[in-house]
Amino acid sequence: MPTTRICPYPGLRPFTEEESIFFKGRDLHIRQIVKLLEENKMAFITGASGDGKSSMVYAGVIPYIRAGFFKAKYNSWLIADFKPKKNPLESLAISMSKQINEDSDRCIKVLRQGFSALVDLYKNSEFYVTDGDDISNRGKNLLIIADQFEEVFTNSENFNQGIPSNESYTAINLLLETIRISITEKLPIYVIFTMRSDFISQCTVFKNLPEYIAYSQFFVPQLKRTEIRQIIEEPATMAGGKISSRLCEVIINNLNSGFDQLPVLQHALNLLWKVADNGAVEMDLIHLAKIAGISSEVLSPEDKGEFDRWYNNLPDYQLKFYEKPDLNNVLNAHAGILYESAYDYFMHNSDWAEKTITPEESKEIIEITFKSLTKVDNNRPVRNRCTLSEITGIINKDHITNATVCGVINIFRTPENSLIKPFSVPGQTETQYLSGDTVLDVTHEALIRNWKMLSEWDNEEVADMKDYYDFNSQMQLWIVNDKNPSYLLNSGNYTYFNQWFNRSNPNPYLFVKYDNTKLPQRQKLKNAQYKYENYVDFLEASFDYIQAKAKAVKRRITWIISGLVFFIMTLLYVTYWAMDEKSNAEQQKIFAEAQQKYAKEQQKVAENQRLAAETANEIAKQQRDTARFLAERALEAKTESDKARYVAELMRREAVSMRLKAEENFKYAEDQRLIAEGDRTKLQEQIRLTEEEKQKSAKLYDMAIANMLAMKAKNQYEDKKLNLRLVLTAYKLNERSENNQNSAELYDAMLFALEQNGFIQPMKTTNSKIIKFAVDTNDQIICLTNDAQIFGYKLVSGKTKETLKITKYQNSKQLIESAYLVDAENIVYSTIDKNTYYLNVTSQERVKLPSQNDFVKSASITTDKRYLVVAYQQGKVQVLNFSNPDSHQVANVNLKTRLADVNCALNNSEVYILTTNGQLIKWNISKNSQKTIFAQKNMTASTMVTIPNKRQLAVCFANGNIQIVDTKTDTEVVNMLGGHSGLQNSIYDSQTALLAISSVDKRISLINTNNLQEKPLSIEEHSLNRSDILGMGFSSDKTLFVLTADNSIRYFDIKVDNYIQKIISLQLMPLSDQEWKLILGGNLFEQ
Amino acid sequence: MFLELLNQDIKVFLADVTSDMTNTRHNLSNVLQRAGIEVVVPNDKATADEIRRQIDACDCTIHLLGVLNFYNESGAGYDSSAGLQYRIARAIKKDGFKMFFWNPSGLVNSRNLYVNNIRRDIVENTIYSATTSEIVFVEELRTIMSVKPKPVTDLGAADIYFIYNDLDKETAGEILSMLSDLQTVKGLSINMSFATEYNDIISGQLSQCKIGVVYYDYAEDWAVSFARQIWKDNGGRGSVVPLFLAANKNHAQEKELNVLKGIMEYSISDKSVIPLDIKIFYDKVTTKN
Secondary structure, three states, X not given: OOOOXXXXXXXXXXXXXXXXXXXXXXXXXXXXXXXXXXHHOEEEEEEOOOOOHHHHHHHHHHHHHHOOOOOOOOOEEEEEEEOOOOOHHHHHHHXXXXXXXXXXXXXXXXXXXXXXXXXXXXXXXXXXOOOOOOHHHHOEEEEXXXXXXXXXXXXXXXXEOOEEOHHHHHHHHHHHHHHHHHHHOOOOEEEEEEEEHHHHHHHHHOOOHHHHHHHHEXXXXXXXXXXXXXXXXXXXXXXXXXXXXXHHHHHHHHOOOOOOHHHHHHHHHHHHHHHOOOOOOOEOHHHHHHOOOOOHHHOOHHHHHHHHHHHHOOOHHHHHHHOOOOHHHHHHHHHHHHHHHHHXXXXXXXXXXXXXXXXXXXXXXXHHHHHHOEEEEOOEEEEOOEEHHHHHHHHOOOOOXXXXXXXXXXXXXXXXXXXXXXXXXXXXXXXXXXXXXXEEEEOOHHHHHHOHHXXXXXXXXXXXXXXXXXXXXXXHHHHHOOOOHHHOOOHHHHHHHHHHHHHHOOOHHHHHHOOOOOOOHHHHHHHHHHHHHHXXXXXXXXXXXXXXXXXXXXXXXXXXXXXXXXXXXXXXXXXXXHHHHHHHHXXXXXXXXXXXXXXXHOHHHXXXXXXXXXXXXXXXXXXXXXXXXXXHHHHHHHHHHHHHHHHHHHHHHHHHHHHHHHHHHHHHHHHHHHHHHHHHHHHHHHHHXXXXXXXXXXXXXXXXXXXXXXXXXXXXXXXXXHHHHHHHHHHHHHHHOOOOOOOHHHHHXXXXXXXXXXXOOOOOOOOOOEEEEEEOOOOOEEEEEOOOOEEEEEEEOOEEEEEEEEOOOOOOOOOEEEEEEOOOOEEEEEEOOOOEEEEEOOOOEEEEOOOOOOOEEEEEEOOOOOEEEEEEOOXXXXXXXXXXXXXXXXXXXXXXXXXXXXXXXXXXXXXXXEEOOOEEEEEEOOOOEEEEEEEOOOOOEEEEEEEHHHOEEEEEEOOOEEEEEEOOOOEEEEEEEOOOOOEEEEEEEOOOOEEEEEEOOOEEEEEEOOOOOOOOEEEOHHHHOOOOEEEEEEOOOOEEEXXXXXXXXXXXXXXXXXXXXXXXXOOOOOOOHHHHXXXXXXXXXXX | OHHHHHOOOOEXXXXXXXXXXXXXXXXXXXXXXXXXXXXXXXXXXXXXXXXXXXXXXXXXXXXXXXXXXXXXXXOOOOOHHHHHHHHHHXXXXXXXXXXXXXXXXXXXXXXXXXXXXXXXXXXXOEEEEOOOOHHHHHHHHHHHHOOOOOOOOOOOOEEEEEEEEHHHHHHHHHHHHHHHXXXXXXXXXXXXXXXXXXXXXXXXXXXXXXXXXXXXXXXXXXXXXXXXXXXXXXOHHHOOOOEEEEEEOOOOOHHHHHHHOXXXXXXXXXXXXXXXXXXXXXXXXXXXX
């Protein structure tokens, strides 16, 4: 039997059709619904929120009828299920189109006609079969499910102010007519509605709908104790788990009846299963205690001990959720723990999101997310689907992106938690990192009612929204009255609403949430933006107005106080003056009386004095008036001066403010200038880079075309000049693209083109069989024939000139078996009778070397010309006095293995010996000691060559490997591939630093030792008459001579330029458009 | 159907209680009788044997839990008649017999910690209720005791119960014939045009067989859903009669059967091999048992 345990409790989400096997407790009700369908063609299922209507249909009715426990016309079923959402007609059409394989746009168009349109769509589909032998196999019954039918009433797009939209009306007309027609015509079409019962009264707005409901309503009964027990116990048993009877009884007794009974139960069971090691152990009271569903005091002493140990290891932030354990607390605790641990989860997951938020911001994101996913409808918090972008918009912080929000709330979307839809799938990043337009939804409204924190948030939002509506109505008055200041907020209201604004931090996305119009989302957002700007304006205008009013009052008070002070001062002055006058008058009176008395005594004098006194008095009066007048003017001047000073102060302040503003503006302008400067520099840099890229791209293109032309130049054409023209064009393109004009492709193509045109011809040499050759410092080619003749040739203006002929050692009977030209002067060869000779070309002297009874393999001379070292094929190496080689041997060694090559080291006393079995041995002649430099056991060595200027030795192997050894340290410098396998001969040219290596496949690679990464030039077999290569030599004018088995010596310029000059001198026509087209193909030519 | 269940005769033994629960017991007795339930009340002078006989004649017992401890570990403590009757009831082994505990206060405090012990001792036939209402308690009791009779199909026992859709009757007939040579087989053809309570028939017959087999060839739309429903109706992994789905390779595809993984075994074979597949499954199941 299978051993994998599937969790049989889905938690807050509804059962899927696949999970139907664990949907228990409703068997009787399912049968009753099916019976209704059989008899009436429809079932209108109503019930309270959270009583499992959808699960009953998807996990109960559908599997039941698919299993064949339903008497219907056909064996199979089409299930067209839909939720009305914001357009019931469209939702129905999309669902139908998927079932009957019809285009959804066409479906919508047809269904808009109402009445029989839905039936006609079905009857015209391939699934309605009326005749034929296999009716029951091809035909399919149709079941239409309008799930969460209350959305017709809850979405303002469908139902606004008691009036249904046309789409809603049409959709319901279609469904009711479909039922009527399928009853009349006995069609296998059935319709199920599910709807919350609190919306039943609103159904009366749709004609005939109440009658149909009365005809087939099924009110979901409250579950009985036995059924709840089935829900708890049976899925566990069916999934291979077990739940203890005592736990079952505790759950049943602690479960609240009414709202959210089932979601709370399913959620708790889901957690219990997981806590009980995914059903591996029997679910018991201790597990309920671990999910904060029961007090640990109820547990047996053993379980209590285990629980306490577990509890003590919990992080501190989780402990508060265990303070009031209860079954109805489980969901609250679960959501609360996720809320607390979301930040850590985010930081350890979500690699795709930037992690720049704080733990507090993580909590803020969760709060706003859940506030956004819920809204208050008729004072009831209900779910409110919205997109990730909308939530990010409401959060409204620059550094919080969709990715951040998604990463933070992902803990609520994992399959283990599943509190927010859509759920993520482990390992599938696309289900974790959602796009901004993904619609999020709380899995069940039970979460809203049971998560205390969320309830509090919702209450806060209810209060905030009440303020919002009040504020909005105040603002609307202001707007409709042309923003008349008298409709602005007064000081008290301003303070209140300003606090609300700062606290709730509203933004356009939040207003969209409460926009119940039928407008498209984009338009709603635009309106909200406009509204938001108005709100800000309204608040600012109110603030300014209140400030202005306060200033006016202050100014008035100042004026009143100033006037009052002035009045008092004037009054005091006048009083003082009057008193003074009075005092003066009294003094005058006394004085007059004295005068009178004195006048009586001196009448005449007195009369005169009186007159004088009266005159003086008059003058004094005039002076007083003048003084008073002057005092008044002075006072007026002082007032004017104060005013002027006040105005001046105001102007000064304004000037300061303007200066500050100007400075700010200047700074801003300077910043902008710097930014612009930066941008301009960036732009210039960008232009330069783009230009470079463009040039690079053009060069690459030229190179590609050049390579293609080079390839084409290797084809056989009727007009052989075409090969040359192609090569020349490729060369020019390479030149233009600054590519290496000496490229391997071009070189090979050039040789081919030149051969085709007869420009490469072998030298005319002797008819005798040349077996070896070498080039001397005068570019003379010294050839040794198999009958021991020696010829010298020189190339003069492309023609071969014989410069030397030595025939005195010619011997046709004892032909040469093997020979080695140390250079153009020193030759060592063995005849078939195994006699070995040394021959000096300059002196034309020949001596016989001490016999070794073997054939020479290789020879070398020390740089001090002291020793001649001769290696023999079977392993012997002899060292002879170079000046007198036929005398006794200076030293010898027998390695007893076949030798490949021998080479003298630069210090004159050491010899490198290469054996064919891959060993490189250094033999010290004076000490007669050997040292193995390396031993490549599984490789066959063929030849080696000295690179004197670098003090290196290149060892070639038959498998194509070239191992370069530093002779100073005897260590390997590089190990590379020579381009071909079966390496045979090698030669190095110090002038060009080229290493020429021939291989058994009749090709030569020219490796640039100064740049080993460079692709080597290659002389292909077609240039060598497809003959084996016997030897190679470089001349001083950078020409490579090659001796091939067809007894020819060919020569090649190793630079393209030399050949190109030759081709240019032919003055060939450039390629015509037609030839370009023909060679490159039409499209490429156009480019 | 629902009403028929409620009309069943139920006989309860209303056990003695501690002194604090006397009135509650009296009220409960009245409500039980109003609900049409026969109440048996123990006689004060009845011996333990007599009480055992009385309880054995009832469908269930009711024990009321109050503040006072109605039993103690030694069995000789305070209010021992309630404790004695509880222990006698626990020893009753009878199909369908149940013990109801009612704790109307719903409280567990330091004086009645024994309620916790009772809750911890709850076994399969024990029901604990903390509802405050007698009516709710009695309604629950009546529902729990109204057991739906198990359907019985009188086809007789067989090794294999072979079920197929009428669409596949031709190949199913051949397989049935071959299978009959190996084991005893009862077959059932499902015809969806007939209004028959197939699930009752199947449940009844399945209990008389050792394995159930669902076979299909053309009826691929039907078979998987059908097999799952049968699996569900008959106890899932807890069932003693395992199910096997045999698919004719003519139409079956592995991916369609993926939903059965973890639920039941299946095979996709040529019709000639299907009897062997079934036989192998049968041998595996019966050997294990």
